[in-house]
Amino acid sequence: MAAMKKLLSSNVLLLTLLLAATFLIYQPGLYGDYIFDDISNITTNTSLQISEFSWQAIREAATSSFSGPLKRPLSMLTFAFNASTTGFGAPLFFKLTSLIVHLATGLAVFWLAGLLLERFRSQANHSVLLAGPDWTRLMITGIWLLHPLNLSTVIYIVQRMTSLSALFAFLAAAAYCIGRRRMENSQPHGWAFVGLAFVVLVPLSAFSKENGLLIPFLLLAIEITAFNYKKLGSTNRTLLGVLALVTVAVPTGLVVLAVLTQDPRLMGSYELRDFSVVERLLTQGRVIWLYVSMVLFPSVSNMGLYHDDFDISTGILSPVTTIFAWSGLIGLVVSVFVLKRKIPVLAFGVLWFLCGHLMESTVLPLEMVHEHRNYLPIFGLIFAGCYLLLERGPSATLRRPIFFAVAAYMSLISVVTFLRAEQWGDSVLHAVSEAENHPRSERAQLQLGRSFMMLMFENPRLEYYEGAKAAFEKSIYLSKTTVTAHFALIQLESSIKQPASPTIIDAAERVLSIGPVPPSAAPAFRALIDCQMFAHCKLSDADVMRLANAALKNPRAVRGVTTQIAIYLTQYQIDKMGDGNLAILTLQNALLRDPQSAVLHLSAARVFRVVGKFDQAKLYLEQATRFDSLATYRISISDEKKKLERDVAKHRI
Helix, strand or coil: CHHHHHHHHHHHHHHHHHHHHHHHHHHHHHHCCCCCHHHHHHHCCHHHCCCCCCHHHHHHHHCCCCCCCCCCHHHHHHHHHHHHHHCCCCHHHHHHHHHHHHHHHHHHHHHHHHHHHHHHHHHCCCCCCCCCCCHHHHHHHHHHHHCHHHHHHHHCHHHHHHHHHHHHHHHHHHHHHHHHHHHHCCCCCHHHHHHHHHHHHHHHHHCCCHHHHHHHHHHHHHHHHHCCHHHCCHHHHHHHHHHHHHHHHHHHHHHHHHHHCCCHHHHHHHHHCCCCHHHHHHHHHHHHHHHHHHHHCCCCCCCCCCCCCCCCCCECCECCHHHHHHHHHHHHHHHHHHHCCCCHHHHHHHHHHHHHCCCCCCCCCCCCCCHHHHCCCHHHHHHHHHHHHHHHCCCHHHHHHHHHHHHHHHHHHHHHHHHHHHHHCCHHHHHHHHHHHCCCCHHHHHHHHHHHHHHHHHCCCHHHHHHHHHHHHHHHHHCCCCCHHHHHHHHHHHHCCCCCCHHHHHHHHHHHHHCCCCCCHHHHHHHHHHHHHHCCCCCCHHHHHHHHHHHHCCCCCCHHHHHHHHHHHHHHHHHCCCCHHHHHHHHHHHHHHCCCCHHHHHHHHHHHHHCCCHHHHHHHHHHHHHHCCCCCCHHHHHHHHHHHHHHHHHHHC
């Protein structure tokens, strides 16, 4: 008992030091600004700033995300907590909350690592000495906590969705391990822990981000490699088989069916992409190995927020590395089944890593590469590597040198993480480093241009203007489907009282007319409208209408994107042009494309109220209420109703 207490206290002390070191290493990154999708998901989302706490306000904040079919309400509520307590002007507190989530997830990793080590050690018929710390467990946790590949998930605020989902996933895996161990040992409450994993923690993870739906696949990886299914009684075997059928086999079959039939609910977003489902699958073979290289050999230069410069595989030999990548992956999967009995921990590490990428690195029409997709999967590689190096591989004479080598690796990645944190903590330094490390990235050039433009606004120097212009022009050259850089260049020229270049306006119109009009077009158009109405932009009304209509008339445009553009345009037509009839026509045309849009009906009610057509405003308000099935706009509808009643009363007087 005394030895166990000593072991526990030493583990707790060292784990506390690891958490403190993680906080200190990440600390420089807390002082950066909002970036990229933070803007559209958080800072421009007024529903997150709850002034009067009510069920309706909380529900509106929880369902205010446009990311993912499940709306990610738990993550949105954590953003709402930050926005409502410290406001949008303090990204520090958003980032600090995300770091706290990361540290909490580290505790879950430590817990799960201990449970899995117990299983694999028992399989190998050996155990660690109780006289000191469990170094393997601590190394696994430390490398995961400090790995630079995880930094963007933590410091990039919107990716709290990923870290929160992973927290519940690790807890689900730990609960499953406890439940399965109890079943094997004929102890009570085994199914209670398994039920906790599936019934409580899977939904919590999925409502943070849809990746939580992969938890059953991760648990199956644990079951296959760490537990002996045959040791269970027939009832438990049957129930676990049914559970795997319902949560793994059936969803897999439905996804395969959706891909084969090109179901638009799953595959429709390929209209936004410049690659096909086959090209995406071919490319992901190379992407997976890119991720593996980042895990094993992390460096500041090969990482980054933006990887839109990654070349797409257009065939199995184009580029030729595609066939080698897929051959390697197939060999890796085959090795899992060949080595499952001999080296089960290696099979676990590979299966966990690959299962963690099943959603974002297979057929879904997502972007090709993002670092945050590794936050959960890399645990498998880290766990297997540490276990094999520290406990199974070396002879007694080599264990000490290998231990120090692993410790040196952890120190090295800590330095890389610290350097990345310093970059992320300085908006200009981060923009410059992203552009230098990814010179063919349209988004990196756009971020660099915006940074120079902000510097120019604060201190109007010629080199800042020239730097911003060069970056925006390079972003335009690199871009294929977005007009964000075009609009940014218009704002830059307007800021020095230069008329917008007709060439840039024509180029933007051309992209909006023939391209797929991605989601980024909506916030870009809103920024242009705001610049027209409240800042220095001086486009003619005809040019604004021309740009908006190019997107609104584009048959390839996604309905949700054109809905937002139509709403921004009507605001401009009402507030800047003073033309209510034109705004009504714009909304009526938008409603032909999206007749069940609650927000369009709400906007129509506002326009008809402003022009004094109160009966029509009331009808559209009723339609907005009818189509707002999730009560997403309940507060906004209520506010508009009050304004309508007020204006009607004034009119009667």
